[in-house]
Amino acid sequence: xxxxxxxxxIGLFLVDHVIAASLQANAQPGGTxxxxxxxxxxxxxxxxxYGDMAYDYDEPVFVREKLLPRLRQMxxxxxxxxxxxxxxxxxxxxxxxxxxxxxxxxxxxxxxxxRK
Numbered sequence: 464x465x466x467x468x469x470x471x472x473i474g475l476f477l478v479d480h481v482i483a484a485s486l487q488a489n490a491q492p493g494g495t496x497x498x499x500x501x502x503x504x505x506x507x508x509x510x511x512x513y514g515d516m517a518y519d520y521d522e523p524v525f526v527r528e529k530l531l532p533r534l535r536q537m538x539x540x541x542x543x544x545x546x547x548x549x550x551x552x553x554x555x556x557x558x559x560x561x562x563x564x565x566x567x568x569x570x571x572x573x574x575x576x577x578r579k
Contacts, residue, residue, distance in 0.1 A: 467520045467523050478530060513525045
């Protein structure tokens with residue numbers, strides 16, 4: 464409680480510099496599945512950090528910084544990232560990516576209805 468500015472810096476760093484940057488790099492020609500673990504971990508952190516609107520930083524950071532629309536924009540690139548992982552060669556990494564994508568979809572649905 465009371466660390467809204469620190470939370471804003473952390474949340475925006477995760478969204479902009481870990482998740483979005485990795486997804487954009489993957490979208491470039493020659494993109495690889497190297498981004499899966501950092502993206503999945505960053506998403507898990509976001510789910511933990513912003514999982515409840517009762518937290519004092521949820522409204523000033525998650526809502527005002529418009530993180531929900533930004534996460535929505537990341538869903539399709541996240542699916543594309545998963546497709547770069549060959550399930551036959553690296554089953555556990557593909558499963559991790561698929562799970563992160565499912566959790567992202569569920570989190571988006573949850574946060575969209577949380578304040579209604």
